[in-house]
Amino acid sequence: MHDCEYYQELMSRLLDESLSDEEEADLREHMRTCRDCRRLGAAFTGMTAVLREDLAEPPRDLARGVMERIRDEESSAPRRRETGPKGRLRPWIRLGAAACLVLAVAGMATVTLRGRAKSAQTESADAALTDTAVAQARSAGAEPDGGEPMTASINGGAVYDLRDAASGAAESAEAPAEDAAPDEAAEAPDPAPSPAQEPLPVYDAARTRIGVIPPENIPAFEALITDGGWAEGTFEYMLKVEYNGKSYAFADSEDGTLVWWEEPSTQPLLSPGTFPQLRQLITMDAPALPQ
Amino acid sequence: MTREEERALIDHVLDGETEQFEKLVKAHEKGVYNLALRMLGNEQDALDASQEAFFRAYRSLDRFRGDSKFSVWLYRVTGNVCLDMLRKAGRRRESSLTDEDGEDMPLPDERSDPQRELEKKELRRAVQRNLTKLEPGFRQALVLRDVNGLTYDEIARVTGLEAGTVKSRIFRARRKLAALLTRDGNFFEPSPSDTTARKGGGRDA
Incomplete structure (x- = not known):
């Protein structure tokens, strides 16, 4: 018999698809009878959905800013690799x-x-x-x-x-x-x-x-x-x-x-x-x- | 972009075709930006951190050995940039970076009935607000897993931890976040048989 902490870790691993069939069956059996773990499971599911689905679009000028900084850098200190195999150390x-x-x-x-x-x-x-x-x-x-x-x-x-x-x-x-x-x-x-x-x-x-x-x-x-x-x-x-x-x-x-x-x-x-x-x-x- | 195409692109950049780096930025900016956004909690810092990470990656590109995915390597660089920023912010003023996103904004106690969209929006804000309360190393593991979709093994590579430690950190981060969200009044659907934990029904139910 495992305690709730054990099953709560299984819940976390279930979200990450790293449970064996036996562990999953065991977890589902426990969830059937344990209200606290069901509630935590619902919380896990809800917040994980937010984290996984609610992705922001990066600002348009992200890439532009990077490239401008690289060009600035290159004009003052060009990458040395093209001069030979001995680049930065x-x-x-x-x-x-x-x-x-x-x-x-x-x-x-x-x-x-x-x-x-x-x-x-x-x-x-x-x-x-x-x-x-x-x-x-x-x-x-x-x-x-x-x-x-x-x-x-x-x-x-x-x-x-x-x-x-x-x-x-x-x-x-x-x-x-x-x-x-x-x-x-x-x-x-x-x-x-x-x-x-x-x-x-x-x-x-x-x-x-x-x-x-x-x-x-x-x-x-x-x-x-x-x-x-x-x-x-x-x-x-x-x-x-x-x-x-x-x-x-x-x-x-x-x-x-x-x-x-x-x-x-x-x-x-x-x-x-x-x-x-x-x-x-x-x-x-x-x-x-x-x- | 396949891994081979990516490797070829990297080699072009290393051979002096600097402009090709923009393709790598474009291919990975979403993952990098969202990692930074979740780590830092606001858009301006996330933009700064993303640009700094790509710039550091460019400068260190000849250290990318190709035995992991380029994205995983980039996330490592990004994570370090974010941890540096959090540390500096912590020195300046206690959690000035992490608590910026509406920390003091009062939450509605009562929700008008069916507004699931509003609820979802509130949940999203609450997730971010409370995410930034997690200890940065735990937050990083969780974000790499759920936002960037890395495996335990990949997160281990990024953080230098063992996969078992990663697994346990993610679990503890989730449990802490769930506790914060519950305390914050963000209740989740109770099971059908559960009458005491009804949405909005009480924090200690």
Whole structure:
């Protein structure tokens, strides 16, 4: 015997057509005898009909406004993609590349960068992952097996020379963009127009901005990154950060911000107060970023 | 537009045919606008948020990997824009955005008899008014489901939650909304055998 709460959740799922035949029969039997659940069911049905059917027409000037803003943007800063495969960078590529530099120069790590075909072209990313290119970081005196391997899956970049990447990071924090074709990705990266000079906003999982990483702190943050890769089935690019023997995760969001990653169904892996070094790196009371 | 056509269009835009982006805007403006409208509760903010979302999507278009529907990706961008706006509004003044749509407007206590159209209109207004009282993360899940028609799995992708959490959030959002609507005097058809819960018959019946 289930309680009403159980049946009320079934009602909600019935609206979403995610009930089994048995569950539906069970629910209907319960509804027959339970007035409260019938009333709630009627409320669910009524308000859901409003939400599903009562759609507004978008204003006519919505699209026009978007296109005008895009034209303004294009006239001042055209999209760079047509100039080559190395377009705008995700912050994590910059972070990853710079982290490579830090570790390579320190001679502490073997750095493995796995090429991954562009998923739009190759849906079987697993197969692409076997096409792994290993670039070992050997700056003068570096022992490749001297530390924990650092792995970064970069979407689209196959062969990826770490020293180029590292020097690119040193000069410009630039690295091959995710859309780079495999044979093009080995080229030395283009310099980018000072991408690392912007503060990096950090949000919590509810998209509340908890602060920014000021430009001068980004290298120190980068030094903590040990891994990165696409989280399966999400839009998230995950960054693994290690500190004091514990691992923490950040998610890169699609608008170039960082999100403290909250593991599903668990407590947040970290809150600003639990990670002193990161907390110092993230300015908690920074003024709002200009839009 | 098929997914392949959409992908081709995106590639054209990425290759410099900026004007092609307008087709993508036109194809998705209704879903984006209605998501924003339900999240924010008024038309001006919804327009602003929609335009901002499309603009951010344009700038980030090379990050769209094509392993989900473009609309789902767009809704994620839109949701983040809306959550940002709600947060900023909350800082400025408590719920200035969310309570704008007639919060202080008194509801008629008695409804003249058959006016079902009026009732329906009132219900629509009440749904929006009370929707904006839900916690934004719950509101987002519910709106993505009922307004945008996303599946639990798609909503999980948009929000970064597990599908099970999405399911439970939607349920809790519905239950809360139903409670608010009932408290607000918006009664729903009682079952035929139910004599105490007659429309207008009493909130605590």
